Amino acid sequence: MKVELILKKITHNWFPKCLCIVSAVALYMFAKTSRLETKTYSIPLVIKEDGNLCRSTLLPSHVNVIIRSEPDNISGIQNGDIQAVLDLSYYTKEGNYNVPVSASLASNVNLSAPVELTVYPEKISIDLEERVRKGVSVEVPIYGNPKHGYEVEQIKVSPQQVVISGPKSMLENINQVSTVELSLEDRKENFNDVKKIRAINRHISLVSSENVNVSVSFKASLVNKTFNNIQVGMTHLSPHLEVASVPEVDFTVSGSQLIVEKFFPSEQNVQVDCSLITGAGEFTLPITVNIPDGLKLESTSVENVKITVKENPVPVNHASEVNVNGSEQ
Known part of the structure; x- marks a missing residue:
């Protein structure tokens, strides 16, 4: 009998009671969310390329991540606590894709709820091509004139070729890479030097060593x-x-x-x-x-x-x- 009485009391005028509960929850959530703040962070975009494809589209170096949370949470978040990732490792065929950008907080960041992360842009249009490797020759640009009465006899580069990697369409027209310039100003004695190979662009990487040995010999003019x-x-x-x-x-x-x-x-x-x-x-x-x-x-x-x-x-x-x-x- 007691159970029946309790049920009758609960179900009596149940609609107004439910409406009151929903209204109370809504008011609580409104009061809670009205206290939330937002802050925008500029975060370096991390590219994951683990497959046989690589990007041939120029990508932004940073994206904006908007965090909405309580003031105490906002004040404690630094740029280094946020990571923005564009993961290309899931794609296996060449083509154009709208790849979503994911944003997350570092695992050591513990914040009280609620915390909302929004990334802009949400997706990036990107062209993916087959990644290939190619051997290319190394050129050493020189400047300056040797000492009066002398001239360059020979310039030897070791290794003479290096291997680069990148989108197939870009590597087709690249047959040579160059090092940092080498000065011959007022020199006449044979010498050796180590020069760094210049980067071509963000899409093409150097597979082999980034340095080459340069040997220069002179002779009388x-x-x-x-x-x-x-x-x-x-x-x-x-x-x-x-x-x-x-x-x-x-x-x-x-x-x-x-x-x-x-x-x-x-x-x-x-x-x-x-x-x-x-x-x-x-x-x-x-x-x-x-x-x-x-x-x-x-x-x-x-x-x-x-x-x-x-x-x-x-x-x-x-x-x-x-x-x-x-x-x-």
Whole structure:
């Protein structure tokens, strides 16, 4: 009987009673939620790519996460307590997908309810392509000029090739990567250096080592130079004879730039041996070109010169010195 009485009391006017309960709950929830605050956080977007596909779309580096909770909870949340993840590892075929962004609090963050997390944008449109690998050559860009008189002989890079990974469509047109620039300014001694390979873009990664060894060797700069109108020196000419008109010749040498720059030829460098001439007349004699060690004679304007020799009318003082063309000093 007691149970029946209790049931009758509960069910008596049940609709108004239910309405009152619902209203009370609604008022409680309204009062509770009216105290909630919101705060927006800019969170780095974490990309998970564990499959054979990779993104070929430029993605935002950060997303906004809006947290709605009680003031005490809001004040205790830091950026590092929130994680935003774009998980691409579930996709197995190439194509365009609207991938949802998930946001969550770190496991060590304990907050009293309610806590609402909303991420913006909720989804990101992304193109997924097959991930491939490719071997490409390494280029070392240089700047600056070696020390005067020297030039680069050889630049060796080890390894000469590295492996990169990324979307197939992007790797098709990439055949070379470059390192940080290497300075050769005012250098002449061989040296070795380690240079880092520059990043191509956010979609392409370097599979092998990011550093390469660079070996640089130098050599003396070689030049050609032509000397014009150099007088021919007459050697071993009898003091009783003289040359009516001294000829001139041109000649070209090659060798180290530093040696060539210091070479100033004179009649001492271009000579004719007159030891066989005993009297006046016209003679054709071969020339001899003397050049410093380290230089090479490339050519001469003539191999033989014609000279006219005549008797020297000036009496010769045997005590005086005689120059190369037979005139007294």
